[in-house]
Amino acid sequence: MPNLTIAVASGKGGTGKTTVATNLTVALAREGLDVAYVDCDVEEPNGHIFLQPTVDREEEARVAIPSIDPDICTGCGECSDFCQYNALAVLGPSVMLFPELCHSCGGCRLVCPEKAITEIPKTVGRVRTGTSHEAGFIDGTLEVGATQIHPVTSLVRRTVGSHQCAVIDAPPGTTCPTIEAVRDVDYVVLVTEPTPFGLNDLELAVGMVRELGLRFGVVINRSDIGDDRVETFCIRENIPVLLSIPYDLECARAYAGGHLAIDRSETFRHMMVDLYHRVEEGAHD
Numbered sequence: 348m349p350n351l352t353i354a355v356a357s358g359k360g361g362t363g364k365t366t367v368a369t370n371l372t373v374a375l376a377r378e379g380l381d382v383a384y385v386d387c388d389v390e391e392p393n394g395h396i397f398l399q400p401t402v403d404r405e406e407e408a409r410v411a412i413p414s415i416d417p418d419i420c421t422g423c424g425e426c427s428d429f430c431q432y433n434a435l436a437v438l439g440p441s442v443m444l445f446p447e448l449c450h451s452c453g454g455c456r457l458v459c460p461e462k463a464i465t466e467i468p469k470t471v472g473r474v475r476t477g478t479s480h481e482a483g484f485i486d487g488t489l490e491v492g493a494t495q496i497h498p499v500t501s502l503v504r505r506t507v508g509s510h511q512c513a514v515i516d517a518p519p520g521t522t523c524p525t526i527e528a529v530r531d532v533d534y535v536v537l538v539t540e541p542t543p544f545g546l547n548d549l550e551l552a553v554g555m556v557r558e559l560g561l562r563f564g565v566v567i568n569r570s571d572i573g574d575d576r577v578e579t580f581c582i583r584e585n586i587p588v589l590l591s592i593p594y595d596l597e598c599a600r601a602y603a604g605g606h607l608a609i610d611r612s613e614t615f616r617h618m619m620v621d622l623y624h625r626v627e628e629g630a631h632d
């Protein structure tokens with residue numbers, strides 16, 4: 348387990364979450380910290396675009412799905428009656444499985460009176476481990492057509508290892524995949540924009556982290572393009588604004604070209620190091 352696990356999250360996509368997570372990781376690695384970037388956005392991982400990692404290990408995330416022995420099955424239908432996800436259909440004497448609907452609960456195997464059901468592994472995603480810019484790198488990718496996000500996110504979290512610090516790039520939103528990515532972290536950095544949509548999604552994200560009992564603060568990206576409602580909300584709710592990042596054309600160009608902003612702007616690099624110190628303080632106060 349890392350000494351400090353920081354999740355970078357946002358109530359919606361496109362706020363600059365991955366920019367903060369990737370640049371923060373590399374800025375810290377260049378300060379000599381043993382840090383890893385951990386991309387938990389398994390439906391759309393894109394940290395690798397900026398970090399260009401060297402991958403040295405890949406592991407499959409698997410779930411168990413039922414396998415029905417047609418020689419034993421009597422077609423009684425108890426398994427399909429039990430399945431709440433309509434993943435099994437009895438067609439005459441045989442049973443058909445729709446693996447994409449199966450949630451791997453294992454219940455059908457238990458209710459089958461003939462013991463005709465066993466479980467077989469199904470790959471639902473892959474987790475890669477490597478290095479980038481002297482930092483550790485871990486990301487997960489959901490297989491095409493797979494819907495079981497949780498086992499992939501969970502394997503990514505378990506793969507982090509013993510780095511001093513882990514920076515988790517959480518999936519945007521406030522649903523189960525985000526909760527799985529941020530659970531148990533030491534601190535959550537919520538990245539938002541000073542717009543009405545940004546405020547709305549921030550309010551949802553704040554509700555989520557408060558419900559989970561996590562320490563958190565806010566980063567306002569493109570802080571000079573909108574209004575002050577996000578800031579007013581943070582003051583009213585007693586939420587620390589860790590950093591305000593004004594719009595910067597060089598940083599925007601770096602992002603568009605798949606480069607790290609800290610390589611184009613020394614100011615941005617300093618901002619990332621300052622952000623870390625504020626998070627460290629907030630995580631331990």
Ligand code: SF4
Nearest residue numbers: 420421423424426459
């Ligand atoms: S419960 Fe068992 S025996 Fe009955 S239909 Fe399902 S697999 Fe076949």
Ligand code: SF4
Nearest residue numbers: 430449450452453455
């Ligand atoms: S394991 Fe659970 S979800 Fe999958 S087919 Fe069996 S009962 Fe349905």
